Amino acid sequence: MSAKFRSEDEEDLIRLKKMLRKVLGDDEAQVRRRLESRDETRILDIACGECREAEVLTDFIADLRGNKDGEVRLTGMDVRAREIEDAQRRFGGKRDLENRPGTRECEFLTGDASKLDQHAELGENFDFVFMRHQNYWNGAKTWEEIYDQALGKLDDEGRLIITSYFDKEHELALEAIKRLGGELISSEFNSETRELITEGKSVDRHVAIFKRKK
16 A cells, blocks of 8 residues: 555544534434443444445544444444455454553454345444445446345434445435335535546445334
């Protein structure tokens, strides 16, 4: 990885963390109260690739938990075995939180995100399910299966968070998730998004958060 790419990637992740805070908005107080009442917070990152966002996600959730003992646990899944191996090598295992109580633990599994219910090792009742750069245009039917499976993995008060590269693709994803039983809490445009070569495509261009309809 070139120095230029590493720098861009690091800047993208800083912006992603800001966007996660922004998209929580008025929902933040409720999410904080819920996390503070639990000893463990579980995150499922699906279609995660190398999961470059692993530290950002666990840091963000640790911030929401405040100075509380317990574990922030991230499970990443992707169908690409080589990228999962890279993620495990870079982020896998348990580590202490810096200058605060609690621990973080990340594990990475090879698997098909459209068939999460066939992976018993994942368990259920995640506090957060995350999809960075969902790709609805690359097979709408498959991605609707992924969204449906993602909603099914959430705890009753859990949150699904997605990011998107494109404006229209984001709109289509929002509508699909709502049809499948997701209730949109907030969707935000990233005003600092980094433009890519393809016209209209940029990094974490939109971020949205859902809960399950009751």
